[in-house]
Amino acid sequence: MDAERIRNLALVSTTGAGKTSLAEAMLFSAKAVSRLGSVDEGTATLDFEAEETKRKLSITTAFHPLQWRKTTVQLMDTPGEDNFVGETKVALRVADSVVFVVDAVDPVKPQTLKVWSMVRERGLPAVFFVNRMDRERASFDAAVETLKEALELRLVPVAVPIGAAESFRGLVDLVRMKAFLAKDDGTVEAAEIPAEMAETVQELRGNLVEYAAESDDGLLEKFLEGEDLTPEEIVQGLRAGISGGGFVPVCCGAAVRNIGASTLLDLVVDFLPSPVDRGPVTGRDPKTGEEVTREPTAEAPFSALVFKTITDPYAGRLSVLRIFSGTLRPDGNLLNPNSGATERYGQVLSLEGASQKPVEAAGPGQVVALAKLKETATGHTLCAPEAPIRLEFVELPTPVLSYAIKPKSRGDEEKIAQALSRLQEEDLTLKVRRNPQTRELIISGMGQIHIDTLVERMARKFGVQVALSEPRIPYLETISTTKKGVIYRHKKQTGGAGQFAEVHFDISPLPRGRGFEFEEALVGMNVPRNFVPAVEKGLHEAMESGPLAGYPVVDVKVRFYDGKSHEVDSSEMAFKIAAIQCFKKGVLEARPKLLEPIVKMTITVPDDAVGDIIGDLNGRRGKVMGMKPGHGFQVVEALVPLAEVQKYALDLNSLTAGRGTFTMEPAHYEAVPPNLAEKIVAAAKAAKEEG
Structure with missing residues (x-):
């Protein structure tokens, strides 16, 4: 497949923006699926895990290719919930571009800045999609202005809504200068631009042409001389500006009614880069450590990054990889420079929601899966044995919430170990360890929802029922x-x-x-x-x-x-x-005394929450060691007794409306204050008497 005709696309958002609904609308518009899936009704193609259907939110990244205007668009629907931000960060590592979905009424939520910073860190071209324009109080103009101010972006509308809230019925594509109106059957039809919008549309069209012209010297000269740019030239200029990060296009719609999905797909094909546009991938020679590159062509030596592992008690283990160079065909051998093993594989599988479809060949930009690789894990590279290369992965966020875990039934100790091992293969943000002092098995995750879904998956996929408790503090x-x-x-x-x-x-x-x-x-x-x-x-x-x-x-x-x-x-x-x-x-x-573990905390919070955070830390017997200012936020460093912050992730969310983040690492031990020591000693003796 021609790499120029590939668009590798991650859909990202915060919770509740309707990102998966938009992905479903894109699949339906492209006839990749026969019906418009619904998250609320539990019929979404991309939210197929039982835990996702139950909670009506994405937990893992789902994949599905579609065809649009002779171009393959590889969709990656990432989770919006902050508990699963590791999935989003990994998807951005292998994406070429992003569609950032926001809610028309509430476009900037607590986690919007975090997700956008991850997009910018990867240097990915993006399109904003203002969704849910049919909601009460929805305003496209207000949403665009809010995004501009909060994210400090140059946003340029490439489509504008026809109506809003209950009267929202379609949009005007400013590139093609056509209106698209919703039909009752979930499709849209082209129509004339409403007369009452003509003046506004012409003004916005002029702004769009100006943005296109400034991205290319030749187009700018033509524009300044008063000549009209052709539609092809406008697309050329906008594409250059978007890829270079000069500005970010924004369009709109209502995904559950399939309004805006086809226009968005046109924008993806016209404006967002192919693997060829993104340029060669860089890695290291596993033997010499020297930097090596691979061109994103079908003829180049094969290289791919395994960025996800899917385990199933019945279907086995799937390694999901993004191809950066070369062509992958069924039945072959690949080198894994991370493990040093040569892996034999059979079918090459395209992931389509919960199902897999064998393909005869896959090239740069495509996401495929290989089954039952023996020595390949998430983060490993697979490459042609004669042209070794090792690609970098990403640094994943540190888990922030821990529980002691044990099986509810005696005799399940071995089953729980196997289940956690399999779940760790799928989810690198899950950490499992045994505390040698307390002899407890400890699991650590990104938050309460993350831990709860892991427990549910253990029961559903591996038949292990477990009980959670707060870990015992390892006093000395x-x-x-x-x-x-x-x-x-x-x-x-x-x-x-x-x-x-x-x-x-x-x-x-x-x-x-x-x-x-x-x-x-x-x-x-x-x-x-x-x-x-x-x-x-x-x-x-x-x-x-x-x-x-x-x-x-x-x-x-x-x-x-x-x-x-x-x-x-x-x-x-x-x-x-x-x-x-x-x-x-x-x-x-x-004169014996108790010692308690002290942890070093690095807490990043918005400026307006710093006072509350410091007051809260003082109430936890914490010592603030310093503060570092950032743009709109502060980084607070503190030493705090572990006993006071075992569930700090939940408390920080409450204090900062979900806008705060933190990391925690062991520091040292200090003496417990006498009044607290007496209570700890009494509790320990009571527990001993109870057996």
């Missing part, structure tokens, strides 16, 4: 002062051989982070040296569960300087028991 215990001359005698006589051991310790605190030190300082032969390893082993065992609340003991030095033994009743076990009890006695006498 230590001592505040030195205690010398701690003596413990272990003596037991129950008939037959007895047990006897006596140890003398000096116990002292170490600087934070030093862990444990053991010093053997025996003199004389009161304690045979062969019992020293048993003493040290007993100390390590005693440190696993401190006497204060049962948490591990850290930053302690024990000096073993004397003791007593019995030639018959002393044994390694006796000295181990004596060491354990002497250590516990000494810790309790050396």
Whole structure:
């Protein structure tokens, strides 16, 4: 397939703008599907997962190609919900252009700036689509002005609505100077431009021509000399301006009524770039590390990026890849430079919503899938074995919300591990780890909706029912002062051989982070040296569960300087028991204290929310370490006890109306305030008594 006739397109938005409805309208207009799918009715081709149908929102990126004016448009319908922003970021990595869908009544929502910044970071040409023009209070002009101000864009209307709200019935295409009116059967028909709009349309058309002319020196000269630009020249100029980022076109419609979809497809074909227009892809030679390029042609050596993995208990594993160069045909071998493996594959599959269709060949710009690759994961490159190249992936957002997870049924431990492993292959923003101290299995995700859908998918796809709980805080215990001359005698006589051991310790605190030190300082032969390893082993065992609340003991030095033994009743076990009890006695006498984990937080919030955020952090025993100004936002750096921010993602959303983001990483341990320590110790003892 000619790469010039490919448009690789990501549809992005924030929640509720009607992005998937627009994708459904585009598919219907192009006759790629036989009926207009509806998100509300659960019949959408692209929202086919059970969790998507239930929530009426996109959770994963869905794919479907369509044909429009002899051009293949590869649609990628990305999630708008912030919990699944990782899916959107990955799709933008492999897209050539973007349609950004906004709501006509509320065009700039809390996450609009975040999503738009991701588009700009990738340098992708874009078209804005003002959707839901049939809503009450819908205003195209107001929406355009709001977008201009909030995103600081040069927006140029390429279509304007005919009517608004209840009277909205079509639009005027300013490029072709035609009106398109909605019909009852969900299609549109060309019509004359309404007379009452003629003056406005001519003015906007003049602005459009001026934007087109300024993008090309030859066209500008012709325009300034007063000559009319041809429709082809207008398209040429607008395409150059859009690809160069000089301005962003904006059109409008009502997706659920299929108004505007065909005009948008014309804009996509005319104005947005092909893989050839985007130029060669750059990567690294996996052996030398040198930069190498691949031309986006069918004849070039093959290269593709695996940007998504789909797992299914029945159909198996699909690796979804975007082709950057070369041609992929069924039944061949590809090199994976990330794993070093040569992968054998069979069919090449085109993804069409929930179904897959075999294809005979696929080239630059196309998104296809290969089944059952053994050593290929998301983020890996596949390339021709004779021309190796390794393509970069993206840095994914860090999970912000964690839960302890366990199966509801005993015996499902193995099933839960397998299910989480499969889900991690699909979703790189899901993190799974086992806390060695609390022995809990912890899952971390991008928010509550993300975690909830993962739990639902585990039940539906893998038959595992799980329970979630707040993770236990990994507190530690230590001592505040030195205690010398701690003596413990272990003596037991129950008939037959007895047990006897006596140890003398000096116990002292170490600087934070030093862990444990053991010093053997025996003199004389009161304690045979062969019992020293048993003493040290007993100390390590005693440190696993401190006497204060049962948490591990850290930053302690024990000096073993004397003791007593019995030639018959002393044994390694006796000295181990004596060491354990002497250590516990000494810790309790050396003013023990609890330590809690402190995390470093980097919080990005709008300027108007900074005061609330700082006040909230102070209420969480946090320490603000600094602030960095940005354009319309502030970055707040703080140190906060982990116990105070386990569900901070939910609280930050509430404080900033969903506009704030944060990252969190372990920093160090600090002493728990005495009043809180008493409560923690009491709770730990109560839990122990309850078993």
